[in-house]
Amino acid sequence: YYNARDLSVLMSELYNATLILSSATPSIESYFNVLRGKYELLKLKSRVKNYVYPSVEIVDLKKNIFLSSKLLNEIRQTLEKNNSVMIFFNRRGYSPVLICSDCGYVFKCNYCSVNLVFHKSIKGNYLECHICGKRYKVFEICHKCSSYNLKVVGFGTQRIEEELKNIFSNYEILRIDRDSIKNRKNLELIIRKIHSNYPKIIIGTQIIAKGFDLKDVKFAIVPNADLGLSVPDFRNYERNVQLLIQFIGRIRTGGLVYIQTYEPENEVFNFVKNIDYEGFLNYEIKKRKEMKFPPFYKLAIIEAKSKDETKAIELITEIYEKIKNENVEILGPAPAPIEKIKNYYRWRIILRSKSYKRIKEAIEKIKNYNVKVVIDPYDLM
Known part of the structure; x- marks a missing residue:
């Protein structure tokens, strides 16, 4: 694995080349390098063609249902003005859970420790x-x-699409996710429809949060x-904040965005509401320092896996015993989140230190073990 x-940063140093990293929502590591003086920050002073960001409203889901009358009325008014609506929901399928109403049993995959997702299909419904x-x-x-x-x-x-089709049957509803895009030709057709100037509802996963310039979308929703x-x-x-701000960026001047949450008091939503990504970066950097996470500390995951859970536990425990006296902090052993x-x-330990050298010295002690090692993991899943 590599980042x-x-x-790219390493190659630019080796070849003495200028490197330009471009993003509307740069990573915390890149911004931290700006604060350290390692990178130079260049900002765009305005949006393209001087578009103004839409108004953003944070909606408390504890006081409103998922598809509230207020939200549906706003959709209706937008469509009646010959404008379009876009809905960002980063979960494909119809429903994430099939459950027994009597005993509460939830159906899970036989091979993975996750719930099965219910999908509807003209060829027959299925769980995936x-x-x-x-x-x-x-x-x-x-x-x-x-x-x-x-x-x-x-x-x-799928379920959002079905619910809205029952309410707004006179308008076209386009769904963009891995299930609806079967091939390149199908994708091109959907993209042409998205850019066509007629009232419609667009529903999609994170694919719609990036790259689209939608001039007729005046109301956007994160349910x-x-x-x-x-x-x-x-x-x-x-x-999450990167995706939300990128999604808001799809909307041109004069639009409105509803972001629904059960935690409206969460500080991150203030940054999203004000489209203050730099403020969020400064806030999150302080949190990372308190919690001893990158960019202040280096991490490495050592993972043992086996079809026999006992063997996976025994192997990671043996590795832990071998390196526990090394000068690094060790989190675990513990099962992976999935x-x-x-x-x-999958059982693992996480090494944490301010020094790459100490982490590498600890890893060198177990080089003959059949385990997966990820240095600087992008996530801990």
């Missing part, structure tokens, strides 16, 4: 693991209590901005 940005891709027929009976009282819970892009915040990873706030993937159990 393309970091490799979004980690390994395995598909299952839709179960009719609970595996635990043998009840037939099963139900799907929660929303995916649940909390999806990315609950991920157990130190970069989750950074990634403990089982493709029938392999």
Whole structure:
């Protein structure tokens, strides 16, 4: 594994070349290098053609339902003015959970420790693991209590599309996600429709947050901005704020954006509301320093995996014992956030230090072990 940005920096140093890193939402590491004087920061003083950012409203989901009457009325008014609506929801499928109403059993993948996602299809509905891709027929009976009282819970892009088609049947609704884009020809057709100047509703995953210039979109919605915040990873706030600000950037002058959340008091939403990405970077850098995460500390993941969970635990424990006296902080041993993937159990330790040298010295002690080592991991999943 390698980081393309970091490799580009290294190549520019080796060849004494000027490197330009361009982004509307640069990484915390890049911005930290600006603060250290290692990088020079160049800012665009205005949006292209002097477009003004849309108004952003943070909506409290504790006081409003997922598709509230207020939200639906705003959609209706936008469409009646011959403008379009865009909805960003980073979860494909119809529903993320199939559950037994009697005992609470949740159907999971046989090979990965994640819930199966319910999908609708004209060829027949199915359940899919979004980690390994395995598909299952839709179960009719609970595996635990043998009840037939099963139900799907929660929303995916398919369900949002279905709900809105029932309400706004006179308008075209376009869904853009991995399931709806079957091939290049299909993608090109959808893109042409998106850029066509007639009222429509566009629903999509993160693919719609980047690259589109949509002149007729005047109302945009993030139905649940909390999806990315609950991920157990130190970069989750950074990634979520980047996506939200990139999504807001799709809207031209005079637009309105609703961002719905169960945590409107969360400080990060103030930065999103004010489209203050630099303010967020400064805020998050302080948090990273307090929590001893990059860019202040270096990390490395050492992961043991086996189809036998006991063997994975024994191997990572043996490695821990071998390096525990090295001059690095060790987190774990513990299971990975997604403990089982493709029938392999994953147990790991995380090395943390201000010094790459100390981490490398610890890793050198276990070079003969059959484990996965990731230095400077982009995420901890």
